[in-house]
Amino acid sequence: MDSTALSAVQNYSASRAATQPSKTPGDSMFGRMAMDFTQTLAQGEQVAQQSMTGDADPHALVQALAQTELAVETAVTVRNKVVEAYQEILRMPV
Amino acid sequence: MSDFSKALGVSASGLQAQATRLRHLSENISNADTPGYRRKTVPFRTEFDAGTDVSKVEVGRVSLDDGELERIFDPSHPMADETGYFEGSNVNLLIELADAREAQRSYEANLKMFEQARQMSSGLLQLLRR
Numbered sequence: 001m002d003s004t005a006l007s008a009v010q011n012y013s014a015s016r017a018a019t020q021p022s023k024t025p026g027d028s029m030f031g032r033m034a035m036d037f038t039q040t041l042a043q044g045e046q047v048a049q050q051s052m053t054g055d056a057d058p059h060a061l062v063q064a065l066a067q068t069e070l071a072v073e074t075a076v077t078v079r080n081k082v083v084e085a086y087q088e089i090l091r092m093p094v
Numbered sequence: 095m096s097d098f099s100k101a102l103g104v105s106a107s108g109l110q111a112q113a114t115r116l117r118h119l120s121e122n123i124s125n126a127d128t129p130g131y132r133r134k135t136v137p138f139r140t141e142f143d144a145g146t147d148v149s150k151v152e153v154g155r156v157s158l159d160d161g162e163l164e165r166i167f168d169p170s171h172p173m174a175d176e177t178g179y180f181e182g183s184n185v186n187l188l189i190e191l192a193d194a195r196e197a198q199r200s201y202e203a204n205l206k207m208f209e210q211a212r213q214m215s216s217g218l219l220q221l222l223r224r
Contacts, residue, residue, distance in 0.1 A: 059113065063106035066208070067099050070215050077222045 037071050044068035100148045101211040107150035108204035111138055114153045116197045123190050129173055131183035132158040133190070159184060 047064035050056035115136045125131040137154040161184045169178035 057110065057113075059106050059110045062208075063102055066102050066212055070096075070099060070102075070212070073216060073219050077219045081222060 037075050040067055040071040096215075098211050098215040100146060102208060103146075104148055104150055105204050105208040105211065107141070107152065109201060109208070111151045111153050112197050112201040112204065116194060116201075118156060119190055119194045119197065122185050123187065123194075126183055126185040126187060126190075128183055130163065130181055131185065132160065132163070133183065133185045135159055 044064040044067060047056050047060050051058065051061040115138075118134045118136045122133045134156050135158075136156055138151055139154045141150045141152040142148075143150065163184050164182040165179045166182045167179050168174055171180050173180040
């Protein structure tokens with residue numbers, strides 16, 4: 001009996017647990033980063049609305065929009081890198 | 095919060111403080127001819143935020159300059175006393191204008207720092223793009 005094929009199947013089933021998604025999405029570092037990002041975005045939007053109605057001063061508006069720009073730029077750059085890495089893996093000859 | 099966003103926040107607090115200073119200066123200048131007006135002085139103080147560990151600047155309590163009021167001779171003025179004098183304001187336009195110019199320069203310096211923090215952060219992210 002070929003035992004190497006059997007152990008490959010065993011190894012595969014043992015490592016399947018690692019490919020399961022984790023149950024708590026907000027717990028990981030990436031999840032926290034995403035929460036931070038959405039929080040910055042929401043704050044920028046809120047300050048923009050307030051300054052349109054005359055509640056916030058223009059300095060707060062400029063600061064919030066610059067923070068939002070920084071956050072969006074970071075998120076877009078990281079997303080591009082992640083997608084690039086994913087496509088690199090897809091192109092891998094199996 | 096990265097150091098860049100903290101720098102943006104500190105610069106914005108500086109801009110805000112200089113804008114408040116300019117507002118009080120223009121109040122002084124527009125009240126230069128008001129009888130009995132005392133010029134306002136604006137103190138700055140450090141506002142330390144322990145949560146984010148940054149030192150912002152904020153405007154403290156506005157105080158009044160208790161210097162000598164200018165005595166103006168005009169017997170026909172309704173507020174003139176028996177000697178014909180009444181008390182004007184103690185605003186010196188020269189001092190106010192010099193202070194306003196200084197506020198402008200500080201504002202520009204803070205704007206420059208804001209711009210630089212933004213440029214540095216986008217320059218850093220530029221490294222990841224090819």
